[in-house]
Amino acid sequence: MIRTARLSAALAAMVTAAAAGCGGTTSAPITTSGLSGTVEVVAKWSGVEQANFKKVLERFEKKTGVKTVYTSAGDDVASFLNQKISGGTPPSIALVPQPGTVAEMARRGNLKPLGGEALDAVTANYSAAWKDLGTVDGKVYGLYLKAAEKSICWYRTDAFAAAGVQEPKTWEEFVAAARTLADAGITPFAVPGGSAWTLTDFFENVYLQVGGPDNYDRLATHQIPWTDPTVVEALQLIGRLWSAPRMIDGGNAGALKIDFSQSVAEVFGEKPKAAILCEGDFVGSEITKAGRYKVGVTARYLPFPTIRGAKRSVVVGGDQAVALKDDKATMALMAYLASKESAEIFARGGGFITPNRTADPAAYPDDTVRGLATLVGSADVIKFDMSDLAPASFGGGTNADEWKLLQEFLGNPAMDVNALAARLEAAAAKDF
Structure with a gap:
C-alpha cells in the first residue's frame, strides 16, 4: 500500500x-x-x-x-x-x-x-x-x-450568468448555487453514474473535507471501519444533495445510464442539459474536443468546495x-x-x-x-485517490463493491446511510 x-x-x-x-x-x-x-x-x-x-x-x-x-x-x-x-x-x-x-x-x-x-x-x-x-x-x-x-468542478459560464450565480467556495454556497440554478430552470448537475469511478471521486472529496486527512489515510487502509461517524456524515451530505428536487440531469435513475463521456456532452455539448460536472482536470480536453465551449472562457473550473472551514484539499x-x-x-x-x-x-x-x-x-x-x-x-x-489504493475487488473495477454500492446510493439517495455504511464495511472487511 x-x-x-x-x-x-x-x-x-x-x-x-x-x-x-x-x-x-x-x-x-x-x-x-x-x-x-x-x-x-x-x-x-x-x-x-x-x-x-x-x-x-x-x-x-x-x-x-x-x-x-x-x-x-x-x-x-x-x-x-x-x-x-x-x-x-x-x-x-x-x-x-x-x-x-x-x-x-x-x-x-x-x-x-x-x-x-x-x-x-x-x-x-x-x-x-x-x-x-x-x-x-x-x-x-x-x-x-x-x-x-480530481478536486474540481467544471461549469458553463452562460448557465451561471443566466441564474445570477457566482463561483461557490464553501459547501453551503455550492448547495445554494445549485438550488438557484434549479429555480431558474437549469439542471445543476450531470452525474455520470454509469462510470462508477466518478462516484468514488465525489465521495473522496467530500470525505477528505469531513473526515480530515488523517482519517482519510486510515479509511484508505481500512484502519477505521466504514461505519465510522465521519463516513456516515459524508454520506449524509451527499445523499441530501443527490435527493434534492431537480438536482440531477435525467433524475437519479437516469444518471445511472450516463457514463463519463456522455456527462461531458450533457454539460458542454451541442445541446447542454446541465450546468456542472464535478470531475478531474482531464475534462478540459474533452470540452475542447466537443468544440462548442472554450476552456477558460465559457467553460471554467472551480475548486471543490470546502466544508465547515476545512483546509483546501486535493x-x-x-x-x-x-x-x-x-x-x-x-x-x-x-x-x-x-x-x-x-x-x-x-x-x-x-x-x-x-x-x-x-x-x-x-x-x-x-x-x-x-x-x-x-x-x-x-x-x-x-x-491519492482512495479507491485506487484499495484492493481491486473493493474500489478498482466495474464490479468492485464500493462502486456498486455507491451506484445503488445514487439510484436511491434517500436510503438509510447507516445501513449503507454497514454494507460498505462488510465489503471492505472481505476485500481487504
Whole structure:
C-alpha cells in the first residue's frame, strides 16, 4: 500500500519542478536503433486521452521501427489483465491507475522490474519521490505518465450568468448555487453514474473535507471501519444533495445510464442539459474536443468546495506504465515513455499534469492546465485517490463493491446511510 504522505511529497516536487521550468535537468539518452517486433500496450484510456497517447506510440514507431498495438481494457484494467495473464497472453505493457493493483501484480511475479535504459530514464526524468511511487519491495516496476487533479468542478459560464450565480467556495454556497440554478430552470448537475469511478471521486472529496486527512489515510487502509461517524456524515451530505428536487440531469435513475463521456456532452455539448460536472482536470480536453465551449472562457473550473472551514484539499490520481514482458522492444518503449519527448507530446494534448520533471511547462496547451498544476501546489492537503489504493475487488473495477454500492446510493439517495455504511464495511472487511 502506497502511503499518501509520499504522494504529497511527490506532487509538491512535481509542481516545484514545473514552476522552475525544469532548468538544468538532462534526460537520459535512449537507444532507438536496431529494434524490431511488436509491443502491445493495454490501458483504459479512450477519447482524447487515447488519441494523445497514440501520438506518443506513433513517434516511438517512427524512431525505432517497432510496431505498437493499443488495446482498450475498459474501466476494469485489473480484471482485464488477470484474464490475459491467466490465459497465457499478457500484453507487453499496461497503464494501471491503481497502485494497489501494481503492488499485487508485482508480488505475484506478473511484472518485470525496470533495468538498463528504462530505469536510467526514470531516475533521470523523475524526482526520487515519483520514482519511489513506482517501487515495490525495493524494485522499480512502474513510471507515472500522468497525475490528475480530481478536486474540481467544471461549469458553463452562460448557465451561471443566466441564474445570477457566482463561483461557490464553501459547501453551503455550492448547495445554494445549485438550488438557484434549479429555480431558474437549469439542471445543476450531470452525474455520470454509469462510470462508477466518478462516484468514488465525489465521495473522496467530500470525505477528505469531513473526515480530515488523517482519517482519510486510515479509511484508505481500512484502519477505521466504514461505519465510522465521519463516513456516515459524508454520506449524509451527499445523499441530501443527490435527493434534492431537480438536482440531477435525467433524475437519479437516469444518471445511472450516463457514463463519463456522455456527462461531458450533457454539460458542454451541442445541446447542454446541465450546468456542472464535478470531475478531474482531464475534462478540459474533452470540452475542447466537443468544440462548442472554450476552456477558460465559457467553460471554467472551480475548486471543490470546502466544508465547515476545512483546509483546501486535493485528491489526485495517476496512471503508471508497467511491463509484463522484458524483451528489448518492450523495455525500449518503457524507456521512451519515461522520456522528456514522450511527456511533452502527451502534455500538448492537454487535460493532465505530467510528473516528468524534464517536460517544459510551455508544452501545456493553455494557461488553464498550467493553472491546475498551481492549484495542486497551493493546496494545504494532497491525497491519492482512495479507491485506487484499495484492493481491486473493493474500489478498482466495474464490479468492485464500493462502486456498486455507491451506484445503488445514487439510484436511491434517500436510503438509510447507516445501513449503507454497514454494507460498505462488510465489503471492505472481505476485500481487504
